[in-house]
Amino acid sequence: MAASRQFSVQVEVLLRDGIADPQGATIERALPALGLGGVTAVRAGKSFRFDLAASDESDALAQATVVADRLLANPVIEESQVTVRPVTRAR
Amino acid sequence: MAPRVGVVLFPGTNCEHDAVQAVERLGGSADLIWHGATTAAGYDALILPGGFAHGDYLRPGAIARFSPVMDTVAAFAHDGGPVVGICNGFQVLTEAGLLPGALQKNRGLRFLCTTATLRVEQDDTALTAGVPVGTELAIPINHFEGNYTCDAATLAQLRDEGRIVLRYVDNPNGSVDDIAGVCNAGRNVVGLMPHPERASDPLLGSEDGVVLLDALLRTAGAAASAA
Numbered sequence: 001m002a003a004s005r006q007f008s009v010q011v012e013v014l015l016r017d018g019i020a021d022p023q024g025a026t027i028e029r030a031l032p033a034l035g036l037g038g039v040t041a042v043r044a045g046k047s048f049r050f051d052l053a054a055s056d057e058s059d060a061l062a063q064a065t066v067v068a069d070r071l072l073a074n075p076v077i078e079e080s081q082v083t084v085r086p087v088t089r090a091r
Numbered sequence: 092m093a094p095r096v097g098v099v100l101f102p103g104t105n106c107e108h109d110a111v112q113a114v115e116r117l118g119g120s121a122d123l124i125w126h127g128a129t130t131a132a133g134y135d136a137l138i139l140p141g142g143f144a145h146g147d148y149l150r151p152g153a154i155a156r157f158s159p160v161m162d163t164v165a166a167f168a169h170d171g172g173p174v175v176g177i178c179n180g181f182q183v184l185t186e187a188g189l190l191p192g193a194l195q196k197n198r199g200l201r202f203l204c205t206t207a208t209l210r211v212e213q214d215d216t217a218l219t220a221g222v223p224v225g226t227e228l229a230i231p232i233n234h235f236e237g238n239y240t241c242d243a244a245t246l247a248q249l250r251d252e253g254r255i256v257l258r259y260v261d262n263p264n265g266s267v268d269d270i271a272g273v274c275n276a277g278r279n280v281v282g283l284m285p286h287p288e289r290a291s292d293p294l295l296g297s298e299d300g301v302v303l304l305d306a307l308l309r310t311a312g313a314a315a316s317a318a
Contacts (some may be wrong), residue, residue, distance in 0.1 A: 020195070076191075
């Protein structure tokens with residue numbers, strides 16, 4: 001078996017373009033109360049972080065993508081962006 | 092023999108007894124099926140009732156899809172057995188891929204707890220068999236994520252195949268094409284956001300849900316005698 005390494009994964013889930021985002025719209029409407037009327041295109045989403053054992057970075061990305069596509073995001077209305085980086089151990 | 096209905100109970104489901112009581116009041120028999128169950132043998136229909144399965148964590152239905160019972164529900168549906176998902180049960184069926192589309196947060200971010208008027212659009216599904224198209228029903232809704240969403244191709248397919256089962260007369264939540272309920276291609280799996288079991292007794296203010304639940308029991312009875 002290939003030596004497994006630890007990877008740190010971040011998955012960001014946002015609603016697809018064209019899907020109404022009532023949370024983002026509500027946040028945007030609240031901002032003028034802060035005196036910040038210039039903020040636009042607010043979108044609300046979710047962020048997930050987890051660690052993963054994989055043989056290499058492409059294996060880690062493949063596994064993390066399964067997690068993102070099959071569980072964390074509903075592809076009917078959401079899209080996900082997966083970022084993988086090796087965990088650097090303190091020596 | 093009275094049609095036997097299995098009412099699926101996930102951790103966090105909270106409308107299971109309402110469903111059981113409504114079925115029994117209409118002459119059916121009903122049992123709760125725990126979400127860890129791996130068989131639905133002996134049942135003529137399954138109901139996935141409302142509530143907050145697995146706390147609605149992540150998304151409504153997202154975790155429930157992985158409950159062991161869902162393989163059983165899928166096999167039952169695949170064999171043509173009548174399956175109805177009410178509210179959270181509808182969300183579970185979409186997450187499980189047994190029905191198309193998804194339920195997104197309501198337009199305007201409003202939690203809705205009111206009575207909606209529905210129009211029956213199809214008279215040949217597990218939940219509407221024999222109910223005249225155009226029948227209007229006053230049935231409670233109670234949801235935050237009931238805004239039915241699907242892509243344009245799916246919507247066109249649902250329209251072409253007559254799979255939009257129920258529409259809101261006055262769209263409360265932003266659902267595309269006023270959709271309150273849809274069915275699968277086999278017409279034996281139906282999901283709807285409104286709660287017919289909460290409109291099944293005069294004490295509840297409306298009995299309009301009875302025509303839907305009666306239709307389900309008739310479908311279940313027919314499935315039972317054909318088996």
